[in-house]
Amino acid sequence: MRLQSISNSGSTTPHSGSEAESDSFSPNPVPDSPDYSSSLSDELLLRVFSTIPDAKQHISNSLVCKRWSLLCGKLIQSIRLLEWEFLESGRLSFRFPNLIDINIVPASINFERNSSILLSNKLFEVHLNPDVLESDGFFVRKDEILDSKTIVRGVRVLAEGCRNLRKIALMNVSEEGLSFLADECELLQEMELHYCGDMALRGISKFRNLQILKLIGRLNGVYDSVVSDIGMTMLAQGCRRLVKLELVGCEGSYDGIKAIGMCCQMLEELTICSHRMEVGWLSGLSYCGNLKTLRIESCKCIDENPGPDEYLGSCTMLEELHLRRCQMRGKEGVRALFLICRSIRKLVVEDCWGLDNSMFAAATVFRSIRSLSLEGCSLLTTDGLESIVLFWKDLDRLKVISCNNIKDSEITPELSTLFSVLKELKWRPDSKSLLSASLEGTGIGQKGGRSLRRK
Template sequence: MSSSPDKASILDPTKPKKKRHWNWSDPDRLDPNEALKHVMLKMRLHSLSNSGSSTPHSESEPESDSFSPNTVSTGPDLTAMLSDELLLKVFNRIPDAKQLISNSLVCKRWCVLCGKLIQSIKLLDWEFLESGRLSYRFPNLVDINIVPASIVFERNSGILLSTKSLKVYLNSGVLETEGSFVRKEDILDSEAIDKGVRILAEGCRNLRRIALMNVSEEGLSCLAEECELLQEMELHYCGDFALRGITKFQNLQILKLIGRLTGVYDSVVSDIGMTILAQGCRRLLKLELVGCEGSYDGIKAIGMCCQMLEELTFCSHRMEGGWLSALSYCGNLKILRLESCMCIDENPGPDEYLGACPMLEELHLRRCQMRDKEGVRALFMVCWNIRGLVIEDCWGMDNNVFAAATVFRAIRSLSLEGCSLLTTEG
């Protein structure tokens, strides 16, 4: 019987063979899952041969038993063949930062590697800092907030105090006291804070931002010597003379200074502290003063010394009358913010002494008491050259008070929110 031409051409070795083109719809194509299992099996066989095991799995054994998700593998770690640099690149591509916490629980190696990728934390346990485990666990930190750990609280406390500047758990007994929620005895003393800051500074020298509480001059000086790259700082519960340590920071550009946090804690930052601050931090670009006492002298010192200052914020200030006229010394100021201020200026003085901020571009007023017409008028005169005005939820802003805004001849943008007393006439 003669064979068919197709079969003869196949059996004839002299004829060239046709190349087979793979098609993804072909049922005989290679399964990616099977290929992955084959690669994993090869890695396991290679690791077993290097470890000297005499009973490796053969390639003919079923792979489903070795890679079943319900069985616990007792073999070596397959990721041990990957370098630390390669694993770090893999972990760094995980979009969800919280997944790094789960990955750090796999093994000690993954714990160390994941810790290198975490750059910002909020410390809750002070012992974790004092023991030195913080710098070992997170060697590449650039942002840390140790304020919550500086307040002693009950671990099982269900009372959470949350403000714009502070978020901390409180002790149950604090509700029975009058005054501030955070008592003086609940805050760690300056010696303990300085000790922890020294350990932190020596272990994490690449810090760019830090939030501190009740730190002294010694602690700030140590931080300035070790962390030369520090650019942003937030200080809670800090007195005037502690600010002498801040003068050693060469690259500090953003500072938030909290003297008194209404209803939470109370400390004093006056003209003395502002003058020390101004003479030491001449490169400041942004300054926020929260609950600070002061007067014309303190603001004048800041304006004359911090000539690079572009953004200034007053929050719940306790300034004496006449402080507005000192703003004219801030020659390069571009943005001025007033937030939660019960009074603008009780005694602004004559108009000829007010001056003006020549470079000011924006004025923001949020949750301020604006029933004092003279104080508001003086503020608008100092800021007469602005191009943008934002007023949000300010009490007492009626037509008569808002009439002082006619001084803004160059204004290009106006935002009004929560000003229910303003009418079309205003």
């Protein structure tokens, strides 16, 4: 849309060379185009813009004029902040008044915007300064993270301008900042805290509607802070309505996990990643009475000394256990974990080191398994798999991917019979496996289908 003709602008500013040359080739200048959108009300224009399926198009539309910029800003509900001054100046809340989801972590770190070094994983993404290799073991130094007072000022501006926030990601926030955010944003339901210590968690008790929390104390190679039993206890006493909790790089012990289980009685999903827990912490899981899903990820050790079996207890309502990128060489810790989770119906093991036949034999404690997924378990053999899956009478879903010691040629008649009655079968233990391709169209792997029987 051309809002103003150059030739009819009435400006006394002389034309540039390129402009004059352009006009010489157009003897009939383009007349001013009428702004048809000016006759439409804001409500009607918003309704038109809201029908655009691509959210990125709102950014392009906002460049047309100031009116469109304000209207399109009302339709944007989720952003990732890169410039702290944009928040602290108040322009963010003015431009995007209807925000419900914001991540201000990237803007909380002083970095060179034009840096070609990008650090990224599923929890964190930031550009790094060129002198990153001179750091003290961490890619993000303490002096590169905005101080807590600056963070508090920004949080105040954000909370006063965007009171309808539902989800937020913060870094190095203090108790004061969390308290103010809780007072202003009563609808907040999901929070992610980076570089947060024990004392800051005292302010989390005011979030009455908080249901999902991701707490990141230490991120290996990136930054380091301490979240111990003290912080976990404050968290447990303040967030009694939590449904989903993720602890990343947190210290603690049996006491912290017990406090979470006893106070957060609505907790249904717990994720523990890269933990630095003291020995015996597994026993605290039994206090999570309504826990349905347990995820343990990227842990170097499950529990070196879980203690006697009679003190372990069990999670009676637990349905799913997910183990990803964990070292499972400690037999006592693995056996204790399986004993606590013995009521599960679904087991997922992905890229875990040390899971051999003797370790997997501890899975016989599971009596109600209906679904098994194994991926990247290179030490497990066909015999080790068969001895367990044939023990589970209710198994109806099986997935085996990239387990190189499980061979098609070693499938026994008993195992092939099991394949024939499964509701779902995904079998690709290695790149040479031909069973999965040969099963297509045969009915094997479906309930009531044919089986692979040896003659």
